[in-house]
Structures are given as structure tokens and as C-alpha cells.
Amino acid sequence: MTNTNEFTRLLTLVRSQKPLVHHITNYVTVNDCANITLAIGASPVMADAIEEAGDIAAIASALVLNMGTLNSRTVESMLIAGKSANQNGIPVVFDPVGAGASSMRNEAAARILNENKVAVVRGNLSEIRFIAGLSANTKGVDASEQDGGDTGKIARKLAQKLGCVAAITGAVDTVSDGERTIYIHNGHPALSGVTGTGCMCSSLIGSFCAAAPNQAFEGTVAALLCMGIAGEMAYEKAGHIGNGSFRIGILDAVSKLDTNILNERMKYSEV
Amino acid sequence: MTNTNEFTRLLTLVRSQKPLVHHITNYVTVNDCANITLAIGASPVMADAIEEAGDIAAIASALVLNMGTLNSRTVESMLIAGKSANQNGIPVVFDPVGAGASSMRNEAAARILNENKVAVVRGNLSEIRFIAGLSANTKGVDASEQDGGDTGKIARKLAQKLGCVAAITGAVDTVSDGERTIYIHNGHPALSGVTGTGCMCSSLIGSFCAAAPNQAFEGTVAALLCMGIAGEMAYEKAGHIGNGSFRIGILDAVSKLDTNILNERMKYSEV
Amino acid sequence: MTNTNEFTRLLTLVRSQKPLVHHITNYVTVNDCANITLAIGASPVMADAIEEAGDIAAIASALVLNMGTLNSRTVESMLIAGKSANQNGIPVVFDPVGAGASSMRNEAAARILNENKVAVVRGNLSEIRFIAGLSANTKGVDASEQDGGDTGKIARKLAQKLGCVAAITGAVDTVSDGERTIYIHNGHPALSGVTGTGCMCSSLIGSFCAAAPNQAFEGTVAALLCMGIAGEMAYEKAGHIGNGSFRIGILDAVSKLDTNILNERMKYSEV
Numbered sequence: 001m002t003n004t005n006e007f008t009r010l011l012t013l014v015r016s017q018k019p020l021v022h023h024i025t026n027y028v029t030v031n032d033c034a035n036i037t038l039a040i041g042a043s044p045v046m047a048d049a050i051e052e053a054g055d056i057a058a059i060a061s062a063l064v065l066n067m068g069t070l071n072s073r074t075v076e077s078m079l080i081a082g083k084s085a086n087q088n089g090i091p092v093v094f095d096p097v098g099a100g101a102s103s104m105r106n107e108a109a110a111r112i113l114n115e116n117k118v119a120v121v122r123g124n125l126s127e128i129r130f131i132a133g134l135s136a137n138t139k140g141v142d143a144s145e146q147d148g149g150d151t152g153k154i155a156r157k158l159a160q161k162l163g164c165v166a167a168i169t170g171a172v173d174t175v176s177d178g179e180r181t182i183y184i185h186n187g188h189p190a191l192s193g194v195t196g197t198g199c200m201c202s203s204l205i206g207s208f209c210a211a212a213p214n215q216a217f218e219g220t221v222a223a224l225l226c227m228g229i230a231g232e233m234a235y236e237k238a239g240h241i242g243n244g245s246f247r248i249g250i251l252d253a254v255s256k257l258d259t260n261i262l263n264e265r266m267k268y269s270e271v
Numbered sequence: 272m273t274n275t276n277e278f279t280r281l282l283t284l285v286r287s288q289k290p291l292v293h294h295i296t297n298y299v300t301v302n303d304c305a306n307i308t309l310a311i312g313a314s315p316v317m318a319d320a321i322e323e324a325g326d327i328a329a330i331a332s333a334l335v336l337n338m339g340t341l342n343s344r345t346v347e348s349m350l351i352a353g354k355s356a357n358q359n360g361i362p363v364v365f366d367p368v369g370a371g372a373s374s375m376r377n378e379a380a381a382r383i384l385n386e387n388k389v390a391v392v393r394g395n396l397s398e399i400r401f402i403a404g405l406s407a408n409t410k411g412v413d414a415s416e417q418d419g420g421d422t423g424k425i426a427r428k429l430a431q432k433l434g435c436v437a438a439i440t441g442a443v444d445t446v447s448d449g450e451r452t453i454y455i456h457n458g459h460p461a462l463s464g465v466t467g468t469g470c471m472c473s474s475l476i477g478s479f480c481a482a483a484p485n486q487a488f489e490g491t492v493a494a495l496l497c498m499g500i501a502g503e504m505a506y507e508k509a510g511h512i513g514n515g516s517f518r519i520g521i522l523d524a525v526s527k528l529d530t531n532i533l534n535e536r537m538k539y540s541e542v
Numbered sequence: 543m544t545n546t547n548e549f550t551r552l553l554t555l556v557r558s559q560k561p562l563v564h565h566i567t568n569y570v571t572v573n574d575c576a577n578i579t580l581a582i583g584a585s586p587v588m589a590d591a592i593e594e595a596g597d598i599a600a601i602a603s604a605l606v607l608n609m610g611t612l613n614s615r616t617v618e619s620m621l622i623a624g625k626s627a628n629q630n631g632i633p634v635v636f637d638p639v640g641a642g643a644s645s646m647r648n649e650a651a652a653r654i655l656n657e658n659k660v661a662v663v664r665g666n667l668s669e670i671r672f673i674a675g676l677s678a679n680t681k682g683v684d685a686s687e688q689d690g691g692d693t694g695k696i697a698r699k700l701a702q703k704l705g706c707v708a709a710i711t712g713a714v715d716t717v718s719d720g721e722r723t724i725y726i727h728n729g730h731p732a733l734s735g736v737t738g739t740g741c742m743c744s745s746l747i748g749s750f751c752a753a754a755p756n757q758a759f760e761g762t763v764a765a766l767l768c769m770g771i772a773g774e775m776a777y778e779k780a781g782h783i784g785n786g787s788f789r790i791g792i793l794d795a796v797s798k799l800d801t802n803i804l805n806e807r808m809k810y811s812e813v
Binding site for chain 2 (some may be wrong): 026027029030031032068069070071098101102103104107193194195196213241242243244245247248
């Protein structure tokens with residue numbers, strides 16, 4: 001079984017190292033991604049020009065590729081940055097936003113997975129089912145409610161296929177490295193009422209992987225525990241006020257998270 | 272006269288349907304647009320690649336075209352998405368941000384109106400006067416104070432010319448379908464101190480048109496009632512604190528709007 | 543010595559003129575830049591298409607060039623806008639985000655400084671050292687802690703070299719026009735925990751330069767006093783809550799700043 005202390009240790013590590021996390025991400029939630037990266041204790045850099053994507057990835061400690069508002073230029077940048085990260089031993093976190101929703105997205109996802117080695121892939125169930133080659137029913141970029149299925153089985157299978165960590169976020173989050181599988185029970189339904197909570201999960205995963213590149217599984221779990229707990233804390237404080245305050249509360253909570261809060265509130269099960 | 276109950280019914284409809292609203296919009300306020308779309312109960316998707324603009328529009332229930340930070344690539348995407356929406360019977364909401372401020376904007380607006388059939392056009396008085404072919408005095412993207420004129424007449428004329436709903440937002444909002452004209456008296460001057468309130472109006476209009484594509488007039492009025500009331504509620508709660516809190520209060524209020532609040536606070540007159 | 547009343551006078555001037563400030567800036571913090579420009583009393587316009595960059599700059603009262611998420615297209619737009627601003631006597635504020643971090647950024651910065659005449663250049667110590675031709679140690683887009691040095695000397699030297707105002711922001715801000723040098727002691731360490739505070743400084747500088755183009759030195763100092771004081775006020779009010787609320791507090795404070803607050807709280811020294 002994974003040692004609980006490992007998750008709190010990783011949080012302390014992120015806070016002490018302040019690692020640089022390079023993002024090539026969408027322009028919808030990029031500000032939230034930058035701010036949550038700072039709130040957890042890491043340092044964000046966003047740079048998507050083809051001419052510098054490789055240079056910036058090379059000086060970072062992790063690379064987050066998010067295809068939310070991809071275009072033909074940024075897909076090339078993602079591939080170049082991914083190659084540079086691979087060459088430099090820097091972990092790549094891939095967020096296949098909207099995979100299944102258009103041919104362009106499907107092809108971009110396939111190219112990234114074929115041409116780059118990713119350390120972690122994180123998506124909602126629709127996206128991960130598509131990536132896993134299963135039938136998916138993607139409705140825009142939010143998870144389709146029709147998608148059911150055994151998330152543990154899907155994540156485990158995808159992790160084995162890609163040789164990486166696979167994470168499915170939803171009411172319960174599922175993380176597998178192909179052998180171990182952890183279900184995270186923290187979180188709040190209100191998180192689906194705010195844009196970018198998925199993207200922010202990927203930024204947190206990037207932050208943890210940057211601090212401990214050899215512990216992508218534990219880092220991914222720690223990141224999702226942090227997001228889930230932050231969602232609970234934000235809802236307790238601001239859920240009755242409305243979506244705007246709840247969203248600000250997420251950043252507040254992440255910035256105030258410490259090992260005590262994490263220890264007290266984390267809820268997960270391992271199979 | 273338009274039945275007041277129609278507006279509350281449409282709000283309930285948006286909340287129950289959670290329709291997908293495709294945006295090709297500017298990167299300044301895109302996060303606010305996504306969050307207000309979620310707050311009213313719809314589901315946003317932002318996608319502007321030429322290769323997928325048509326595919327994404329085809330799976331959405333409404334399309335919002337906002338030319339705030341247009342470039343030569345995204346203008347093409349808007350036209351492709353608009354064509355796809357037209358072919359699929361999906362209503363198009365057009366927000367001609369900054370029309371009149373540059374030749375590029377003027378030509379883009381003309382192409383969109385010539386090549387696409389729009390269901391609703393919404394802008395400030397400067398922009399709508401320009402679109403209507405009247406003399407305009409556009410100062411950047413905010414309404415020029417010098418622009419006066421009878422908004423009802425301008426909106427009615429433009430609605431007839433384009434065969435769509437025309438909405439002019441300002442201290443008083445004006446909505447016309449060429450026959451009926453409604454003036455909305457909700458709102459607060461502080462809304463002009465926050466960026467993106469116009470863009471957010473267009474996202475709300477898109478959300479209502481997505482839920483009831485055959486009621487673009489009523490949907491546009493309902494959307495502007497919601498924004499105006501949210502502005503009042505946000506100011507009551509946070510206006511004394513400052514612009515940042517007021518802005519968050521708008522999202523809070525939209526997410527908490529219900530048929531009772533709408534019924535109690537809506538103020539409009541019909542001519 | 544610079545007259546203290548000059549700073550409060552300039553704030554009043556911005557508020558009364560509501561000058562238009564054209565930004566070609568990054569998509570990470572662009573919303574914050576627009577909102578802080580409104581909060582200080584100016585009017586933002588963001589437009590980066592090559593086809594209109596010159597037109598929009600020509601109708602603005604200041605131009606802010608920020609290369610945070612530059613790409614080959616927007617670099618051209620910056621150069622065109624800069625040329626238009628120069629021809630029309632409109633002050634250009636240059637924010638060389640991440641200078642030193644990639645060849646592309648270094649070349650873009652060199653082109654902008656060679657082909658455009660800038661009124662103010664503002665960056666953190668890493669960026670300004672790079673621009674000044676000194677050795678820099680740029681870690682992404684945040685200031686590298688290893689960079690020490692006498693900021694007054696560096697700013698003065700750069701100001702003389704470029705014939706402009708040079709500003710280095712950090713724990714203490716330094717502003718020089720090559721003759722006068724002012725150190726600003728307002729501010730709070732929490733500002734480094736939020737993305738975009740540097741970019742927002744540049745937007746405020748643009749707003750002040752727009753209102754008083756012949757007083758770029760005094761305007762830059764006034765802008766940084768405003769940001770520093772807003773950071774202090776935001777921390778007093780919301781620092782204990784977390785990063786999200788602190789960030790909203792910055793906009794609140796800027797919108798509520800007046801000449802009394804500025805007079806009471808400003809802390810600077812002139813050499």
C-alpha cells in the first residue's frame with residue numbers, strides 16, 4: 001500500500017523546491033493554471049511559440065500539454081516541447097481536453113502520444129475512454145454523463161498501454177500506474193460548475209511531477225487530493241455565495257493547504 | 272405584449288437543458304464568458320482552430336462569434352463555424368466588438384453578416400450604429416459617450432435590415448426583432464468599470480438561444496435581464512469593496528438567479 | 543527633488559481623462575491587465591492582429607508591449623504598433639517578459655528596442671539586466687533570486703543608454719530616467735505569489751503615460767506607488783484568506799485609491 005506520509009512529503013517538496021512548470025495550454029483557463037501553480041508553491045511559465053517551445057521546456061522541471069484551444073501552430077509547439085522534455089528527462093503531463101469531439105483533436109492526441117513519451121495523462125471519463133481506444137461520447141469539453149464504466153479498469157489498461165500514469169477525474173478520481181490503482185473520494189460537485197478545474201488538476205500534477213519526477217503516481221494522487229480538498233474547503237466557505245466566490249475559494253484553499261490539512265482531510269482507497 | 276412568465280420559463284429551460292454553447296471569442300474575457308455560461312446553467316466550449324470550427328459548431332446548440340481580439344486566422348474560423356451553424360439550424364449570436372475602430376474589424380463584421388445568417392447581433396451603441404451603416408464614433412472597444420440617438424429606432428431598423436434580433440446594451444438596454452422593441456431598465460453603472468460585461472451578455476444570449484432557438488427575441492431579453500439584475504445584486508453586495516469583488520459578485524449572482532428573483536427584480540418596458 | 547503632489551495630480555489626471563491604452567500582451571494575464579487599467583480609471587483596448595495593430599495604436603494614448611506569450615505573428619504586430627505609436631507621438635511602454643530565457647525572446651526584445659522608441663521599459667531584475675546587456679540568469683518569467691546588483695546603477699545606465707525611463711520592480715522598485723532615480727518602498731511579498739503583478743504594473747504605467755506623455759518618469763513612479771500600496775491594502779484585508787482573495791483585493795484597492803490614500807501611504811526615496 002502507498003504510504004500516506006508520501007503525499008504530505010511531496011507537498012512539502014513542491015513548496016521548498018518551487019520548480020518551474022512549463023505549460024502549453026488553452027487561453028480559457030490559463031490564468032487559473034498559472035495562479036494554482038503559484039498557490040501550490042511551484043512557478044509557472046507559459047510559452048507556446050514554435051521557435052522557443054523546446055528551449056523553455058528544457059529549462060523547466062515539468063511540461064504540461066493541454067489541448068483545450070489547440071490550433072495547427074500550437075500542436076507543433078506541443079510536439080517540439082514534448083520532444084525537448086523527453087530528451088532532457090523532464091516529465092510530460094498530457095491533458096487531452098475534448099478528445100473525441102473533433103478529428104483535429106483526435107489526431108493531435110494521437111500524435112502527441114505517438115511522438116512524445118508522457119508521464120501522466122489526465123482527463124475526464126469521456127476523454128480517457130477515447131484515448132484508451134474505447135467508444136466515447138464526448139460532448140464538447142465536459143464529461144458526458146452517458147459514459148459509465150469501471151474507471152479503475154480503464155485507467156489501469158491505459159496506464160499499461162502507454163507505460164504511464166493514467167488519471168480519470170470525476171465524482172471519484174481514479175489514478176493508476178498499471179499496477180497500483182487509487183480512488184480519491186475528496187472533492188465537491190460544485191467543482192463542475194466552474195471552468196478550468198480539470199486544467200488546474202493537470203497544473204497541480206505538473207507541479208508535483210516537477211518536484212519528484214520519479215514518483216509520478218504518488219504525485220498525481222497528491223495533486224488530486226489537494227484539488228479535491230481545496231474544492232471541499234472552498235465550498236464550505238463560499239458555496240452558498242455563488243460560483244464566483246467558490247472559484248476564488250479554490251485558489252485560497254490551495255495556497256493555505258499544509259501537511260496537517262492534507263493529513264486530516266485526505267480520503268482515498270487503494271486496490 | 273410579451274408575457275413576463277416567458278422570461279422565467281426560459282431561465283428554467285436553460286438550467287434543465289444545459290445546452291452546449293460554442294464560442295469563438297477574444298482571449299481577454301474568455302474565462303469570464305465560460306464561467307458565466309456555466310453560472311446560468313449552460314455548458315461552454317471554446318474552439319477556434321480552422322480545422323475544427325465547423326465540427327464543434329455542429330455539435331453545439333448555439334454559436335457565439337465575438338471579434339474582440341480577432342486575427343486573420345480566427346476570422347476564417349468564425350466564418351466556417353457560422354456556416355456550419357447555419358447548415359445545422361443552430362442560432363448564431365454576433366458580438367461585433369470594436370466595429371468602426373479599424374478597417375480590419377469593419378471588413379470582418381461585413382463578411383460575417385454577408386456570409387452567415389445571424390440570429391442576434393449585440394453591441395454597444397457605437398458598434399451597433401456602425402453595423403447599421405450609420406455614422407459611428409468608436410473609441411476602442413468601449414462605447415463612445417458622444418454617440419446619442421434613439422436606440423429603439425436604430426435597433427428596430429437594424430433588426431429589419433438583417434432579419435434578426437438586434438440588441439444595444441448601455442445604461443438602458445434595447446432589444447428589437449424589427450416589430451417588437453423592449454427596453455431593459457435593470458443594470459448598474461459599475462458594470463462599465465469591469466472588462467467583459469458586454470461579452471458576458473453575449474454568452475448569456477447564446478445560452479438562452481441554445482435552449483430556445485425559436486425565441487431569440489425573448490431569449491435575448493431574458494439574458495439581458497439576468498445580466499442587469501446580477502449587476503444590481505453584485506453592486507449591492509460588493510460595490511463598496513471595489514471592482515475586483517464586484518466582478519466576482521456578478522458570477523455569484525448569475526449562479527444564484529432563480530425565477531423568483533427574476534420575477535421580483537425585472538424592469539422593462541415594451542413599445 | 544520630485545514633488546510629491548505630482549503623483550497625486552497624475553492619478554487625478556488619469557481618472558478625469560480616461561485615456562485609451564492599447565495593449566499587445568500575453569494571454570495569461572490579459573484580463574487582469576484590462577481590469578486594472580479600468581480600475582485606475584483608464585480604458586483598455588487589446589488588439590494584436592498585424593492588419594490593425596497600427597490603426598489601433600494610432601487612436602490610443604499609450605501603447606503597452608508585453609512579450610509574455612509572444613509568437614512570430616504578435617512580434618510583428620508589436621513592431622507595427624510601436625512604429626505607429628512613434629509616428630503619432632504616443633508613448634510606448636515595453637515589458638520584456640522572460641528576456642534572457644530563449645533566443646526568440648532575446649531577439650524580439652532587441653528588435654523592439656532597435657526599431658521602436660520606447661518611453662518606459664519595466665521588468666524584474668533578471669529581465670532588465672539582460673536588456674541592459676549585463677549577464678542575466680533568467681528562470682522562466684519570474685525573477686531569479688541569484689540576480690543581485692545595484693538596481694539604481696543598472697536602471698540609470700539603461701535609461702541613459704535607451705534614452706527612456708527604466709523601471710526594475712521587486713522587493714524595492716527602482717525607477718530612473720538617467721538623471722533622477724527613485725526607490726519605491728511600498729509593496730508586499732505576497733505580490734509574487736500571484737501571476738501578472740508585473741504585467742499589471744506595466745498597464746498602470748501605460749495608463750499614467752497616456753494621461754501625461756511628457757512625464758513618463760513621474761507617471762512610472764506614480765503607477766508603481768499605486769501598485770505597491772494596493773498590494774499592501776489587499777494583504778491587510780485578504781492576505782490571511784489566501785492567494786485568490788488577495789488577488790481580487792488588488793483590483794479592489796486600485797479602484798478605491800484616491801489622492802488621500804496615496805498621500806498617506808506612499809513611501810519612496812530619491813537619490
